[in-house]
Amino acid sequence: MKFISHTLILGFALIVSNVWAATTSFNHYKTLTLLEGNWKLSPADEQEGGATKKEPAAKLVGTDKTAISFKVIGKGSTIQENLLPGTGKEMATMYHCDDFRNCSKIEATHYCAKQNQPELVLDPESSTSNVIVMACDMNTSPCNSVEAHVHMIRHELSQDSNQLRTTYTIYKDSKFEKDSIYHFNRK
Numbered sequence: 001m002k003f004i005s006h007t008l009i010l011g012f013a014l015i016v017s018n019v020w021a022a023t024t025s026f027n028h029y030k031t032l033t034l035l036e037g038n039w040k041l042s043p044a045d046e047q048e049g050g051a052t053k054k055e056p057a058a059k060l061v062g063t064d065k066t067a068i069s070f071k072v073i074g075k076g077s078t079i080q081e082n083l084l085p086g087t088g089k090e091m092a093t094m095y096h097c098d099d100f101r102n103c104s105k106i107e108a109t110h111y112c113a114k115q116n117q118p119e120l121v122l123d124p125e126s127s128t129s130n131v132i133v134m135a136c137d138m139n140t141s142p143c144n145s146v147e148a149h150v151h152m153i154r155h156e157l158s159q160d161s162n163q164l165r166t167t168y169t170i171y172k173d174s175k176f177e178k179d180s181i182y183h184f185n186r187k
Contacts, residue, residue: 026103028127032079032095034161035070039184042163051168051180056087068166068184076100083182089113093153095134108134110150118142118149130157136171148172162186 041052043062052061060067071080077100081093093110097103106122119142120134127133134153136143143151151171157164164184170177 024124025097025106025122027129028122028124028132029079029095029097029103029106031129031132031157032070032106032155033072033076034157035079035081035155035164036072037070038066038187039068039070039164040064040187041067042183042185046183047181048183049179049181051182056084056089057182060084064187066187068164068182106134107137108153110153112150114148114150116142116145116147116149118151120150120153123152126154130159131155144174146173148177151176 040063041047041057041061044052047053047061051057057067066085067083069082069085071082072078073080074096077096079095081095083091083093091111091113093108095106095108098105098107108120110118110120112118119137119140121137123133123135126135132155136149136151138144142149148170149172150168152167152169154167154169155164156166162185164186166182166184168180170180
């Protein structure tokens with residue numbers, strides 16, 4: 001009898017933890033959908049680091065031109081991010097749940113101007129209701145490569161949902177190289 005009750009308790013705990021993981025992942029996915037729309041780069045005095053001091057981003061700083069856009073596609077199943085659209089360094093990242101009806105993990109592929117495609121997964125411990133952190137999937141070869149690649153993407157949405165700070169962490173030779181940080185305002 002004791003064995004049966006322990007088995008039932010363990011089974012119930014597994015079901016609850018799976019439902020909790022799916023709910024948490026889907027809530028983070030819903031946060032990503034809040035980014036939908038066009039964003040412009042904030043003025044130069046609101047930027048940090050060197051990413052916006054170089055072309056093509058430098059030409060977009062403080063203008064009304066779209067510097068990043070997010071679009072929910074596939075009947076809500078995918079979020080398409082385009083960074084620096086219409087420039088020679090345009091990049092796309094596609095975010096999706098592993099199973100939209102039972103979302104237990106958010107995955108993404110970043111199509112980089114470095115001509116590689118690192119695959120990322122949600123880092124649930126670093127993500128919050130307004131911060132989404134996607135970390136390189138170390139089970140994939142691009143993330144273990146010595147070539148420069150985006151190793152992490154961090155989106156921080158302001159409480160009023162009108163400002164966005166996005167960080168692309170670059171790794172090279174299997175170690176941190178730099179953070180490319182962009183500050184955006186919703187158009």
